[in-house]
Amino acid sequence: MTTLHVTDTVGNARADARAQTGLTSDFMPYLPASSSPYVPAGVDPATLTWAETVAPGGYTHRVIARGTHLRLDDPAGDANAHVLLFNADEPWERLNVADTVKIPWQAYLGAGHPLLSGDGRALATIVADTSGRHDALFGTSTDAANLARFGDARPEGPAPSGRALFLKAAAKHGLAPRDLPPSISFFQGVRVGPDGAIEWLGSAGPGTSVTLVAELPLIVLIANVMHPADPAPGYRSGPLRVHAWRGSPTLPGSPRFDASPESRRAYLNTLDYAEARA
Incomplete structure (x- = not known):
């Protein structure tokens, strides 16, 4: 009969864990953020607060401060960043896609476009865009649609749905399925023709980016x-x-x-809220 010694087991486990030190992956957060090998041009690495490469079919999430600039890059031309935003102080205030389209009188996202909550405030603003291929109409994929199309929708499977990944990210911030509104997405574009038909634009190609600025402290789910x-x-x-x-x-x-009377009102509402809480 073989006797297992607990101290040996723990010691071996510790040695194995420590042996992984220094191993890296193509898809991981860079810690510290300043160590990212892909720092955007013109950005001081010392100011970085988040740097990560998200795997195809992966997700990420973070709380960011007001004024933070958030840049998304599509290095290969096949990324599609589905994004949800929540007021980090009061997360029942969240992205409202209908108001995001209505307030600027523009259904297609681009530089200068504010991303609105249902409370009439700007959660974030698109401040730079080299892609021009984004979408505020379709939302993200669902389990039912992916099961019908690919036979799988599991978060860890070969065809994860955006809804399944959002649920995992949301849970880490105490958010439940009922808290998830329709999302917007970046890097794959659609247009609606005069007859209502959808034109698929796809990607603008590799090497494009979009940058947002947080107008309030935000929970970001991607x-x-x-x-x-x-x-x-x-x-x-x-x-x-x-x-x-x-x-x-x-x-x-x-x-x-x-930029417009409607945008000015949204920014005034945001400023009023932020200054009162500060």
Whole structure:
């Protein structure tokens, strides 16, 4: 009969764990963020607060401060960053896609576009965009749709749905399925024709990026999954790079602040709320 010694078992486990020190993956957060090998041009690495490469079919999440700049990069041309935003102080305030489209009178996302909550405040603003291929109409993929199309929708499977990944990310912030509204997505575009037909634009190609600025402290959830309107016969997804750094929100005097009467009201509501809480 073999006798197992607990101290030997624990010691071996510790040695095995420590042997993994220094191992890296292509898809992981960079710690510290300043160690990222992909720091965006013009950004001081010392100001980075988040740096990560998200795997195809993967997800990530983070709480970021007001004024943080959040840049998403599509290095291979197949990323599709489905994004949800919540007020980190009061997460029942969340992204409202209908208001995000209605307030700027524009259904297609691009530079200068505020991302609105249902409380009439700007949660974030798109401040730079080299892709121009984004979507505020379809939301993300569901388990039912992926099961019907690919035969699988599990978060750890070959064809994860965006909804399944959002549920995992949301749970880490105390959010439940009922807290998840429709999302927006970046890097795969659609257009609606005069007859209502959907035109699939797909990706603008590798090497494009989009940058947001947080107008309030935010919970950010990102699912990097295939767009539900993508006609590709197989499940298609590529790596997504994420970098965030300290900065300033949209303030009076910025062209974005006074881009329209509706935008000005949204930014005034945001400023009023932020200053009262500060």
